[in-house]
Amino acid sequence: ARQSVYTHKSASMGAMPQLKDDFKKAEFSDSDDDTDFGRKPVLTKRQSLVNMTTRADDPVDMQQDLSFYLAMKERNPKSLASMLELRYELVRQEEGKERPDSDDELPPEGYRLTKHRKGFWNRLLRIGNAHDNDKLLSFKKSLIRKSLLKANRAHDYQAIQTFKNIMSFMGDRPSSKNPAGHARKIIRNALRSPVGLRDEVYLQICKQTNCHPNQRHALEGWNLMLICLHSFPPSKNIKIADYIRKALELSTSRDIKARAQIALLLLDVIEQIGERKLPPPEIEVSAISRLELIELSVRLPDSKTNTNNACLNIAVDPFTTVAEAEQMLCDRIGLEFSPAFGLYEANDSSHELLDSSRRVMDVMSGWTLTKGEEDILAEKLSSKKKESSRKKIPTKKTTQKKKVPYKYLLFQTKLALSTGGKDAFRELVNDPKAINLLYNQAKRDVMMGILEPELSDVPKLAALKLQVDEGDHVSEFHHKGSLMNKMKEYIPISLIPKNPKSKNGAVLLRTYEQKILHKHAKLKGFTAHSAKRNFLDYVEKWSTYGANLFAIQQRRQFKSYPEDLNLGIGPSGVFLHNPEDGEVLDTFSYKDVVTWGYSERRFILVVGDVVQQKKLVFHTSKGAVMRQLIHAYIYYKVKSKMTSQDSQPASLRAGVASATADTRNPTYVGTRLSSALTR
Secondary structure, eight states: OOOBTTOHHHHOOOOOOOOTTOOOOOOOOOTTOOOOTTOOOOOOBOOOOOOOOSOOOOHHHHSOOOHHHHHHHHHOOOSHHHHHHHHHHHHHHTTTSOOOOOTTSOOGGGGOBOOOOSSHHHHHHTOSOOOOHHHHTSOOSSOOSSOSBGGGGGGHHHHHHHHHHHHHHHTSSOOSSOHHHHHHHHHHHHHTSOHHHHHHHHHHHHHHHTTOSOHHHHHHHHHHHHHHHTTOOOOTTSOHHHHHHHHHHHOOOHHHHHHHHHHHHHHHHHHHHOOOSSOOOHHHHHHHHTTOOEEEEEEEOOSSSSSSOEEEEEEEOTTOBHHHHHHHHHHHHTOSOGGGEEEEEEOSSOEEEOOTTSBHHHHHHHTTOOHHHHHHHHHHHHTSSOOOSSOOOOOOOOOOOOOOOOOEEEEEESSOOOOSSTTOOHHHHTOHHHHHHHHHHHHHHHHTTSSOOOGGGHHHHHHHHHHHHHOSOOTTTSSTTSSGGGGGGTSOGGGSOSOTTSHHHHHHHHHHHHHHHHHHHTTTTOOHHHHHHHHHHHHTTSTTTTOEEEEEEOTTSSTTSOSEEEEEEOSSEEEEEOTTTOOEEEEEEGGGEEEEEEOSSEEEEEEEOSSOEEEEEEEOSOHHHHHHHHHHHHHHHHHHHHHHGGGSOHHHHHHHHHHHHGGGOTTOOOOHHHHHHHO
16 A cells, blocks of 8 residues: 655654664654645655565676776876876786777778879879879878778768868868867767778878978877877778887977877777767867866755755866766765766756766767767667668657757766665765765755655755754744745745745745744754754655656557656666656566666566566667666665675575575576565
8 A cells, every 4th residue: 555655654753762873863743734835735655665686796797897996096197198008007907808899990902002193184194103102191281182091982072071170170271160170070070980981080190290391280180199099999900000109219399209109008098998989079179189187077966055066176088987987076075885976967957877888078078069960970870770670650749848958067876775764775874975965965856846845844854954054943043034035945946936025925935934943943952964864864755766767768568658758767666757747657666677678779677576577668778877777776775685684583694695696697587585585
């Protein structure tokens, strides 16, 4: 039988004994909460505590490779060169591991240089002596007429266009576009081109930096070489390393030699890491040209306001992944349990969890894609594994809202694990900085209307926030009228009357103020940390607390539901959410999740039990992130359950340990641990 998530019997802060971790419950009376202020209460359903299944693999599968982060923490690199030296050392240690596939590389015989002749009639009639290789691969102040590689003759137009952009970036050709725009265009075209045209880019850069009469322009060419080597690797059929070593030996410029040394390191690093997904943002192009690390600004939920105005800076390189950035941020803040927090791309109205394997710079580049670049990216994605035999299901035309582009990176909680009760996750409870970040996020979500409490809970949450902000109740300062000018800081924005100065609006605010001050007086002696814990104790009982929402299409699997939905993944389970009115349409607890998986454009969820199962297929491009999130929730909830079993009899602990041992077997159905925990 489902109960309202905010019923007084289950969610009230009644008198309770002090817990082992010195967490003290606030004692509130609900005798003055009978008035509904003329508003209907929000109907939200409670999710009961679930019994975890054993579909959590070995934690090694979930943990990111932290070798780079640990080495970086020890060495503390301050420049781009020192960061790349660190990556190069780690790559050398992993030489035995499988390298990225290169089956699509052109054969060596396709890599003969095209014959270039001087003069129109010589080119037309193919008479006269052709340029030798040394002249062909030396600086040219005018445009080339065809590609440098014979295998690319079918793509002469693109090769010439690339040469124009290289000349413009180096300053050898006037252009109204800034250099970063030319670099983005070169790499954007190369990422969607075959390997032969990528090698054409590297040969053209070598050509224009070889014997260049202007050393400053040549230096820009070497900057472009580094930008490309951070984006995609050359094939082994061109000897870029030989040219770089020659430049190191013959160049008299200290700046060019420094860039050539970095380029040699990058050849091995980019071969191991592989190509990027999107062209570099301008901030990356500028930092590489200066041989500096990229100063990355990340926002956090603010403690003073109900926004994301808190800011933290970290230094990253173009290869830094989301997982590595998350570790850096946890280290800067001092968080002891990093898996509970993640990096989001966000704007002022929404946010979206990032895949831990993505490059941070690719994320930022996606915010500034032009319409043409978006069309090219969509074309590249659609060319992979087209579905030819499957008929398209007719769907109703729906008017979709225009998506607001993301503007900044946001660091906040991604795993809303429990901090109270018998299932409290001790790694979070024992970390005051983690509690502070959890509280700031929950406070922001309540005040901005992302989480909707019942009206009876609003004064209690406001009193706890007032205790955090101003401490104990003092009659001289906390009296009638003292909160009227700052009610926006203590009650949700949806409850603020449109005209606060009107008679009805003023009465409503005064009523809220009276209740807030009355409950605040009962919190005397509570520390800020204890008040935050009590605040979290309330919101953790709500079904949508801590949920990450992902846009999906359900393709008429549920005929009564809209085509476009949100799939929410939270601490209680998985649920379907209507983005139009915010209604939770269906829920699946983690004990009902049999298995899950994803492909490039789909997420598959199998729910039910051993006897009867139902397969749900949702169309989305966020399957990898969704898989990681469900995987993490189940693993840490099982871990929390096992920790709570330490005080149980030895026979039950042995049964739990035996069941958990089978989690490493991928064919294990997963019922033994669930039944053991139920007993």
